[in-house]
Each structure stands twice: as structure tokens, then as C-alpha cells.
Amino acid sequence: MNKKRIMKLVRELLIELGEDPDREGLIDTPRRVADLYEEIFNGYNMDSELDVTFSEESDTVVAREIQFYSMCEHHMLPFYGKAHIAYMPNGKVFGISKLVRLVEKFSRRLQIQERMTKQIADELEELGVKGVLVVIEGDHMCMKMRGVRNNSKVMTIAYRGEFKNKELRESMLPLLCDKREYVNR
16 A cells, blocks of 8 residues: 555545645644555455464354444445354364454455455355354445435345255354344345
8 A cells, every 4th residue: 555645645635625635634634544544454465364273173153243344345435333253163263363353354445245244254164164154234334324324234144064054054143143133034
């Protein structure tokens, strides 16, 4: 990321919006925005570090309410919420913090929730788990601030491997989210 170029572009944007980038409240805004972008878009450079595993037999591991913040690629406005992950290990388990880092890897970039859900499930499947179930609940500022101006939450679900079995998936969903939220999914 070229922070100097971002600072220049933000300064130009401020001018186009009718602002004076040299006024007291805006002097440091281009730098602040460049610093912000470096932080919130670092998912492009993150390694999820899921290669760290522990030999352990376990039927299913569930990590709930992993907070995430992302930026909608359509309007560059935030969307945020919680990710819930269940996976069936294949003789090895991941450190729980590794699941948080996996969510960060895909959320800290320009994104859409549907793709992010799929990417998390796909990466876990590629690492050889028997099954994975990912549920993401998101609040989208592009829906709240503009257009339809609605406060609805968006829920996306992805499942792989053993969780393709409908009975197994339906037995696991109540552990991941409120039953009312996934009816007819």
C-alpha cells in the first residue's frame, strides 16, 4: 500500500467535496485515513497461520461470536457482525485464536459477506477437516445509511464435508445461532 499516494488522493477528495484540506480539523485527515486503510485492509497481507495444529481427537469444535469488521466493496462503507464456526477435526485441532485470525484474514479487505463466508469455509476444508459450518451475521452500513435505509441483519451460511448432511447441519445450527434466524436455510 502506497500511503503517500493515498494521502494525496484523500486530500484531492476533500477538495472535490468542497472542503479546505488545510483547515485545522482536516490537516491530518489524509494521514489518518492512510493509517486507517493500512490497518483495516491488512487482510490482503495476512497469513491465517492455521498450519499450527495440535494432535487431538474431537468430534466438533465450535467458536461463536467472533467479531469482525469489513468494508463493502460496492460502496466502501463498513459492515460488521459476528462469525460462528463449527468444524469437525480430522485428528488435529486448531488453536482457537487461529479461527479469529482466519476471520480477520478475509474480513479485513474490500469484501462482500457472501464471499467472506465461503472463503472461510473453503480454507478450513482445504486444511483437511472432515466438515465445516460457517454462519455469519452482518450489519451493513450501506443498507442503513443509504438506499433502502433498513436495519435488517444479513445472515450467510456455508457448509462443507460432513455438514452437507442436512440432519447433522440442522443439529449443529442451534449451537451457532438463534434457531429463529436460520429457519428455511
